[in-house]
Amino acid sequence: MTLRDWVPIFALLVPGLGLILVLIGSVVYVAVAQSFGYYALLGQSAFSLEFWSDVFDRKLFSRAVRYSIYVGFWSAVLSVALAYPLAIWLRKPFPGSIGLGALLKAPLLVHGLVAAFLYINVISYNGLLNQFMQGIGIWSEPRRLQNDPNAFGVLLLQVWKNMPFALLLLTGAVQSISDDILDASRDLGAGPWARFCKIIAPLSISGMQAAMVIIFIGALADFTFQTTVGPTNRQSMAQLMVSFKSRGDWHSAAVVGVSLMTIALLGSALLAFTSRVIMRGGLR
Amino acid sequence: MAAIGIRGLSKSFDGFQALSEFSLEVNQGEFLTLLGPSGCGKTTLLKIISGFLEPSTGTITIGGEDVTHVPPERRDTALCFQSYALFPHLTVLQNLEFGLKQKRVSRDQREVRISEVAAKLELETQLEKLPNQLSGGQQQRVSLGRALVMRPSVILFDEPLSNLDAKLRDQVRVEISRIQRDYSLTAIYVTHDQSEALAMSDRIVVLNGGKIVQVDTPEDLYSKPRTPFVADFIGGANLISGRVSSQTEKGPIIIETSMGPIKTSHLVKDNVDNVELSWRPERAKIGEGPHCGTIVHRAFQGQFTDLILEQNDIIFRIRTNNDKLRVGEVINFSLSPDDVVVLEVDK
Ligand SMILES: Nc1ncnc2c1ncn2[C@@H]1O[C@H](COP(=O)(O)OP(=O)(O)O)[C@@H](O)[C@H]1O
Numbered sequence: 347m348t349l350r351d352w353v354p355i356f357a358l359l360v361p362g363l364g365l366i367l368v369l370i371g372s373v374v375y376v377a378v379a380q381s382f383g384y385y386a387l388l389g390q391s392a393f394s395l396e397f398w399s400d401v402f403d404r405k406l407f408s409r410a411v412r413y414s415i416y417v418g419f420w421s422a423v424l425s426v427a428l429a430y431p432l433a434i435w436l437r438k439p440f441p442g443s444i445g446l447g448a449l450l451k452a453p454l455l456v457h458g459l460v461a462a463f464l465y466i467n468v469i470s471y472n473g474l475l476n477q478f479m480q481g482i483g484i485w486s487e488p489r490r491l492q493n494d495p496n497a498f499g500v501l502l503l504q505v506w507k508n509m510p511f512a513l514l515l516l517t518g519a520v521q522s523i524s525d526d527i528l529d530a531s532r533d534l535g536a537g538p539w540a541r542f543c544k545i546i547a548p549l550s551i552s553g554m555q556a557a558m559v560i561i562f563i564g565a566l567a568d569f570t571f572q573t574t575v576g577p578t579n580r581q582s583m584a585q586l587m588v589s590f591k592s593r594g595d596w597h598s599a600a601v602v603g604v605s606l607m608t609i610a611l612l613g614s615a616l617l618a619f620t621s622r623v624i625m626r627g628g629l630r
Numbered sequence: 631m632a633a634i635g636i637r638g639l640s641k642s643f644d645g646f647q648a649l650s651e652f653s654l655e656v657n658q659g660e661f662l663t664l665l666g667p668s669g670c671g672k673t674t675l676l677k678i679i680s681g682f683l684e685p686s687t688g689t690i691t692i693g694g695e696d697v698t699h700v701p702p703e704r705r706d707t708a709l710c711f712q713s714y715a716l717f718p719h720l721t722v723l724q725n726l727e728f729g730l731k732q733k734r735v736s737r738d739q740r741e742v743r744i745s746e747v748a749a750k751l752e753l754e755t756q757l758e759k760l761p762n763q764l765s766g767g768q769q770q771r772v773s774l775g776r777a778l779v780m781r782p783s784v785i786l787f788d789e790p791l792s793n794l795d796a797k798l799r800d801q802v803r804v805e806i807s808r809i810q811r812d813y814s815l816t817a818i819y820v821t822h823d824q825s826e827a828l829a830m831s832d833r834i835v836v837l838n839g840g841k842i843v844q845v846d847t848p849e850d851l852y853s854k855p856r857t858p859f860v861a862d863f864i865g866g867a868n869l870i871s872g873r874v875s876s877q878t879e880k881g882p883i884i885i886e887t888s889m890g891p892i893k894t895s896h897l898v899k900d901n902v903d904n905v906e907l908s909w910r911p912e913r914a915k916i917g918e919g920p921h922c923g924t925i926v927h928r929a930f931q932g933q934f935t936d937l938i939l940e941q942n943d944i945i946f947r948i949r950t951n952n953d954k955l956r957v958g959e960v961i962n963f964s965l966s967p968d969d970v971v972v973l974e975v976d977k
Pocket residue numbers: 643644646648666667668669670671672673674675
């Protein structure tokens with residue numbers, strides 16, 4: 347292509363791409379710069395590694411990193427693991443399948459905070475679950491279920507919120523596999539598990555990777571579910587960032603923010619890569 | 631013992647009867663063709679034999695064993711799909727290996743079988759390619775090879791040539807026949823193309839509306855169709871109805887038709903007055919003869935010429951080597967009594 351061809355293409359791209367690049371670029375730039383001591387809101391701006399070394403020395407930080415990765419990883423894996431069988435089940439239309447598919451995607455319309463409050467109502471000390479378990483005589487007294495230390499509540503809400511999204515991506519991917527190909531594998535002796543590992547998974551890998559990565563990044567940066575139902579003795583990275591900021595320590599908050607972005611980037615690359623390896627070769 | 635036994639099979643989809651009262655035996659090493667117009671239930675039958683559909687009634691045996699309720703992954707059949715259904719993410723080699731790995735065939739044995747089949751199908755140089763890097767004919771061969779390496783007790787073909795162009799079709803047709811004979815495979819071949827059926831089969835099963843119309847060798851099916859449907863579907867015979875005017879112990883029977891009296895040496899059942907006759911377009915001898923017609927259309931086909939004639943508002947077809955005849959000419963012709971077949975009237 348000549349320069350003349352490029353000019354209109356470039357002109358068409360500028361409004362969209364340019365805006366995105368400017369917005370994202372400036373935010374990332376400011377965050378990175380702040381983490382190294384620039385753009386101080388109070389006091390003087392100067393290059394410094396002290397914020398990085400301070401934050402990295404804190405136990406609070408390394409625990410938050412581990413905790414956030416834990417939430418991100420399991421939210422992604424569990425959402426996809428639940429969505430896969432549903433996507434396969436809904437592959438072929440049957441009476442009621444459209445309604446069912448719509449119902450399963452309903453959580454996409456409910457805000458996370460609303461869901462979190464509903465969840466608290468169910469599991470609280472005088473909540474529905476406790477009443478029910480006592481009612482049928484399994485538990486003799488109410489149990490404390492809120493803010494459990496393993497963050498099962500957070501994971502449950504993450505999966506509830508993200509599974510429909512994974513389902514959306516996987517349904518498309520699974521539906522694009524033709525009946526003949528699945529029938530051919532069956533004819534050659536592949537049972538349900540072999541069909542999944544050798545045909546369905548490798549042929550829907552890009553949908554699965556997309557779901558994994560997007561859910562991982564979202565759950566890694568979770569704030570809402572963590573503050574409402576998360577364990578009280580842990581902080582997520584987002585929570586930590588906010589707590590630094592509310593103390594006016596913008597530089598440390600920026601360090602956490604930049605770490606969060608880096609982990610999101612590396613973690614999703616790693617997740618996408620491993621899932622490809624497992625789906626293509628490992629499950630044989 | 632029959633390789634495959636089908637007894638009293640029927641299949642309905644929500645009240646629609648796709649197959650009814652279907653019984654058939656396929657012999658060991660036989661090449662059997664299911665021939666019929668589209669929608670007559672051919673694919674449905676193949677899917678029942680390979681296990682993807684369960685019959686509404688009836689049983690299927692393979693090698694004497696009842697497999698009516700055995701799922702496809704545990705049946706010793708191999709299906710060649712019309713769409714080829716190659717696994718797009720696997721190489722040719724991995725496609726060929728797929729079934730053998732599923733059946734836990736040892737590595738050595740896998741290599742032996744695959745190299746033999748790859749050599750036979752001229753796929754040795756293609757083994758590392760992905761299906762979308764192959765031509766249609768090569769994909770067809772991979773799909774055939776994937777079935778052959780399994781050494782199934784029966785191989786099933788669902789219109790395997792319909793996606794190939796005319797020249798390739800002839801080539802692959804010959805290849806399939808040769809391989810079937812070399813391995814003495816029992817094969818069930820589905821097609822709606824009568825010339826494929828006549829060229830390849832040991833026996834042909836003609837289907838119409840989910841029912842067997844006639845089962846015969848290609849030669850008998852062609853020369854002795856039993857019903858107007860078969861006569862017309864295979865080779866486009868001329869059909870005409872008439873009344874039996876004289877039936878003697880010796881000599882041909884004379885049938886009175888709107889083309890005039892026609893002689894046939896085939897028997898008419900006792901007490902039958904009205905009959906349906908069929909005769910082949912290429913059997914008419916042009917020249918002298920009791921029958922005549924005006925040429926209303928002519929189609930030159932190379933080796934022969936197709937003529938459409940009319941007489942007394944009856945239209946019929948004659949195939950001749952004479953390419954000098956023109957539209958508007960009136961010609962005389964004769965029919966040998968042996969070539970005039972008496973049909974059963976369709977119910
Ligand atoms: N799953 C199905 N549900 C309803 N009707 C079907 C189904 N499969 C096939 N049929 C019907 O059964 C008849 C036979 O179909 P098929 O066996 O595919 O015909 P052929 O292969 O001879 O063209 C057709 O009329 C078709 O519409």
